[in-house]
Each structure stands twice: as structure tokens, then as C-alpha cells.
Amino acid sequence: MQRSPTLKKRQRINTASSSVNATIDPGFNHRDTTAAVSSSLPRRNSFLSPIPGGFNDASTADVLLRLFLEDSDASSSTEDLSDEVQVYLHSSVLCKAKYFSTLLSDRWCKDDRNTVKKMNLGVSHSTGSMRSHLIVLQLLYADDLCAEIVSVSYAVSILHVAVKLLFEDCVKQCLRFLEAVPWNEEEEELIVNLMPILSEDESNELLARVISSRSDSCEQMLHNLLISAKQNHPNVAPVKAFVARLLREFSSRESARRVLENAFMMSLKVVKGSLEEYSSPDFRGDHNETEAIQRLNLHTALTNGKHLMWIVERMIELRVADVAVKEWSEQASFAADLQRAFQDDAWRNIVPGLPTVVLKCTSKLASAVVSGSILVSRQVRMKLVKDWLPVLIVCKDNASPVLPSHKHALHSPMSLYLELEETFLRIISTLPMDDAQELLQQCLSFSTRDSEDCPHLITAFNTWFRRATRPPLPTHLS
Structure with missing residues (x-):
């Protein structure tokens, strides 16, 4: 592959970066991040449009990557992509991801350097959608990942693929973004579900936000x-x-x-x-x-x-x-x-x-x-x-x-006294007769000159006397 001058190469990468930016919508907040990201991307024709000297440019690429669905669950009605997609890429860019760097090393790749290398990459539901894979491939051409990752749903959707491809710069930027911004409840659940694919060092900062170090x-x-x-x-x-x-x-x-x-x-x-x-x-x-x-x-x-x-x-x-x-x-x-x-x-x-x-x-x-x-x-x-x-x-x-x-004001001391008097008398009514007799005698101070002002006390004593004069219940022989 012929190398372009440094200035020209940077210009091409920036062009590719602008293309990736066009696929980002920071306003998405969906439970299904695959659907969320897919709906935020251009349709098939524009999404796979070649960038001169960059992503999917067949004239300068030295790698032809075939992406194919490994299971039917990976397909989605919102994908608007075939079950198999071919994209032209550049080995010098692919090596940013250790997965491709290993495949392109001399140990595994014996092809002639002047021929286009053909590679296959399976897409399964557990590691992201077809579009998420294509987004990460585009991000390999980005000059500034910080400018590309601008929403939680976007970062979550590509993190699975970035981890799978060992695209460490992308993984770090996704984690850095997720750690620094607020999450809503739905986003938090999506991030918690990502923890199993992350290493302990990678997940520490995220876990600290959702799991306390203290049991109490x-x-x-x-x-x-x-x-x-x-x-x-x-x-x-x-x-x-x-x-x-x-x-x-x-x-x-x-x-x-x-x-x-x-x-x-x-x-x-x-x-x-x-x-x-x-x-x-x-x-x-x-x-x-x-x-x-x-x-x-x-x-x-x-x-x-x-x-x-x-x-x-x-x-x-x-x-x-x-x-x-x-x-x-x-x-x-x-x-x-x-x-x-x-x-x-x-x-x-x-x-x-x-x-x-x-x-x-x-x-x-x-x-x-x-x-x-x-x-x-x-x-x-x-x-x-x-x-x-x-x-x-x-x-x-x-x-x-x-x-x-x-x-008789609602909040006057007298109102409180009368309320507590009545409550005590009702509690006394729940006690055995002998205990009730002892306590009722101490309640005579509840009485007033006018017996009509203390109906609660009259009721309490009448209840006690009624019970005291009740005939004994017949005993039942065992």
C-alpha cells in the first residue's frame, strides 16, 4: 500500500472523522441500544458510502472485511442492512485494534503484500449489532475519539464491539465518558450489564457509582x-x-x-x-x-x-x-x-x-x-x-x-388532655377487671362539675360495672 504525505493523510482522516460524527445522536435514551443507535444512523446507502482514502475506499484499501450474522437474533428490523456486508479497510488503520493487529501479523498473514487481504468477522447478538460493528470500524479512522463519543447510549452500544476487537483507545474513551456523565435509570441498567465484559480495573470507577463499599x-x-x-x-x-x-x-x-x-x-x-x-x-x-x-x-x-x-x-x-x-x-x-x-x-x-x-x-x-x-x-x-x-x-x-x-380548640392543651384521657380509658378497658379497677380509681380527676363534660369517664365506669355484674359463665366439663 502506498503511503500518502502526512498532510494529505491527516486531511483524509479528518474527512473520515466528520463522516463518523454524522452518525452520532446524543439525544437517544432507549432501553434497546441496538435499536437506538441503528435509528440514529443514516440508511444503508449513505452509511457505507466510501470516504476517499479512508473508510470503505476500495481504491486505496488493502483489506476486504466480510461481516456476517452468526445468529438470527443479531438481525433487527431497524438494521436496514443485509445479513452480510463487505467493507474495504486499511491494514495500517486496523492495527489500532489488537484483534486485527494479530490477524495481520506475519505469523498469521502469509498473503502477498500487493494483494487485498480477505478477512471474515462474525456478528452475534451478544457482541453488538451489524451497525455497531461498522461504527467501531469507522472510529478506527477517527482522529479524535473524544469528539466522537457524545452520548451514553452511543458509548454503551459500541463498547461491546470495542472490547471484542481489543480497540483499547476506544474502550478507554467510552469508559472515560461513561464515568464522567450522569445516567438515567435505564442507562444505569445498561451500564451495569456491561460489567462482565470489563476487567476489574476498567469497571472500578463505574462500579463505585452503583455499589457501595459498605453493607450498612x-x-x-x-x-x-x-x-x-x-x-x-x-x-x-x-x-x-x-x-x-x-x-x-x-x-x-x-x-x-x-x-x-x-x-x-x-x-x-x-x-x-x-x-x-x-x-x-x-x-x-x-x-x-x-x-x-x-x-x-x-x-x-x-x-x-x-x-x-x-x-x-x-x-x-x-x-x-x-x-x-x-x-x-x-x-x-x-x-x-x-x-x-x-x-x-x-x-x-x-x-x-x-x-x-x-x-x-x-x-x-x-x-x-x-x-x-x-x-x-x-x-x-x-x-x-x-x-x-x-x-x-x-x-x-x-x-x-x-x-x-x-x-375546645383543636390544638389547645385542654383538647390534648381530653384526647389522652379518652385514650387511657380505652386502654384500661382492654385490661383484666382487677387491673382496670385499680387504674380507673386514679382517673376521677377526669371528672368535672358538669358530668356532661366527661362522657368518656362515664362510659368507662359504666363498662366496668356492666362487666363486674355479669353473671358467671357456665363451666364446661372436660
Whole structure:
């Protein structure tokens, strides 16, 4: 083969490169990349048009390559190509691919140098379409592969063929492009399916985008999101709403359960610790320092209490609050600290909303038990009422006066008290008669001067008396 001057050769290669560019459409986003690339290419007549001095130029070529389909699956209605295609190529260009370089070496090729060498290349469905093979053959003539590979679907479609032909420069450029650009979900699946044909070094960067090195990465991410939602962001409500949606849509309910349970225990520990220090202070220094520490303890309890309530809401929403209910029922010392704190007047001016936050947590967990969305044992139900009923009574007795116009407001403290009273009474109705009798006697503070204002209490006692006066059931002999 006669060599052309360097300038002329570069000009011809650039011409071939322009031809390849014409086949690229970066806008394709199809699941079937064979069809996608085929539909983006010119029809047969223009696709195989010879480039002077370059691709498919019979007058200067020294290799005639026959491509043929090895199986019927490799054919496609969008190919618009025969099952067999012949294309004229140049050995000096083909040697860029090690597959052809080996075939053209002196060891395997004994033909006369002045004759056109004839070669065959099978095309199978597993290694790409006929058109994908022809694209890669065209890319052998490209001067700048970086300029040719401009879409994910295009890179995926030719990567199979480039690997097959050991066209390393093309493989590297495809991988470099795929690693650097975003993928949609469909493209990601196509790229993951490519991994088996790539070496470990070639696939490392791509795999790092789709496979985490940590087995607990999802739970760690959710944990960090919950912590972020807890922080005092300027717009904390939208952040919490976003995290709540992620939790709802997360695929593993058990992972969400573990993360929420861990967050619940952490927040509860902080709230309990703050109230314990406030109720049993052991301070040194002047009065001003003591008061400052007490204020800090109360504010810490309120801030973490609000987050605890949000965690409880998420657990109930996902129906994973059984551990939270059980833990809440075992807080006798915490409930005692709350009673002591709420019997003082200091909290009124520092954290007036703290009782509401604590009782809302109690109310939400108790309501989940009553509704049956969270099933717990009789012992847990009894302890839940026994420990938290005194807190409700103290909050109600020491609450700020409620104006008549706000007495039945939807979000007023009185509304919360009545809701929790009714919930406790309904839980008591699920307990054995002796346990119910003990707890009902502690609920007399639910009564008012007007019995019409406490129908829930009337119903609870009437239910107990009705059951207490029921005639014994007949015994059945075994």
C-alpha cells in the first residue's frame, strides 16, 4: 500500500472523522441500544458510502472485511442492512485494534503484500449489532475519539464491539465518558450489564457509582439524614418533610425500623438526662449560674422532645413503633422527674410548651395501641397507663388557665388532655377487671362539675360495672 504525505493523510482522516460524527445522536435514551443507535444512523446507502482514502475506499484499501450474522437474533428490523456486508479497510488503520493487529501479523498473514487481504468477522447478538460493528470500524479512522463519543447510549452500544476487537483507545474513551456523565435509570441498567465484559480495573470507577463499599450504607445515610433533620436549619419543616418522604418510600422496612429505633433511643436519652439534671440539680457556684444551667436543661429537653415526637410520628406511620411503645412504658423514673418539674413554676416562663410535647408523644403512642396498629402485651399496656397517667394529671392540674373560647380548640392543651384521657380509658378497658379497677380509681380527676363534660369517664365506669355484674359463665366439663 502506498503511503500518502502526512498532510494529505491527516486531511483524509479528518474527512473520515466528520463522516463518523454524522452518525452520532446524543439525544437517544432507549432501553434497546441496538435499536437506538441503528435509528440514529443514516440508511444503508449513505452509511457505507466510501470516504476517499479512508473508510470503505476500495481504491486505496488493502483489506476486504466480510461481516456476517452468526445468529438470527443479531438481525433487527431497524438494521436496514443485509445479513452480510463487505467493507474495504486499511491494514495500517486496523492495527489500532489488537484483534486485527494479530490477524495481520506475519505469523498469521502469509498473503502477498500487493494483494487485498480477505478477512471474515462474525456478528452475534451478544457482541453488538451489524451497525455497531461498522461504527467501531469507522472510529478506527477517527482522529479524535473524544469528539466522537457524545452520548451514553452511543458509548454503551459500541463498547461491546470495542472490547471484542481489543480497540483499547476506544474502550478507554467510552469508559472515560461513561464515568464522567450522569445516567438515567435505564442507562444505569445498561451500564451495569456491561460489567462482565470489563476487567476489574476498567469497571472500578463505574462500579463505585452503583455499589457501595459498605453493607450498612443505606442505614448510615438514613441515620445522618435524621440527625440533619434534627438540627436547627432555617427551614427545618421542609427538611423534615423531605426526610419523612424518603423513609416512607425506602424499600427496606426493617432498615427504616432499625434507624428510627436508634434515633428514638438517642433522643429519649437526651430528654431524660436533661430532666433528671433539672429535677435533681447538683450545681456549684452562684445562683445565676445555677439558673442558667437549669434553663439550658429545660431548653435541651424541649428541643430534643420535639424531635422525639417527630420520630414517634414516623415510627407510627411506618407501623414500626412497637419497641417505642414498650420503651415508653418503662419510664417510671422519667415520668417521676416530669411530675417534679411540672409541679414547679419555673418551666412556665422558660419552656411553656414542654408538657404539650411530652403528652403528645404519649398520646400518639397510646393511640397507636388503641387503634391496633401497634400490638403490645397486657403488661405493656398497663404500665403505659400506670406510669403516664400521673404525668397527665399533674400537667392538667398545673396548666395555665384556658380561656373559655379556647377550651375546645383543636390544638389547645385542654383538647390534648381530653384526647389522652379518652385514650387511657380505652386502654384500661382492654385490661383484666382487677387491673382496670385499680387504674380507673386514679382517673376521677377526669371528672368535672358538669358530668356532661366527661362522657368518656362515664362510659368507662359504666363498662366496668356492666362487666363486674355479669353473671358467671357456665363451666364446661372436660
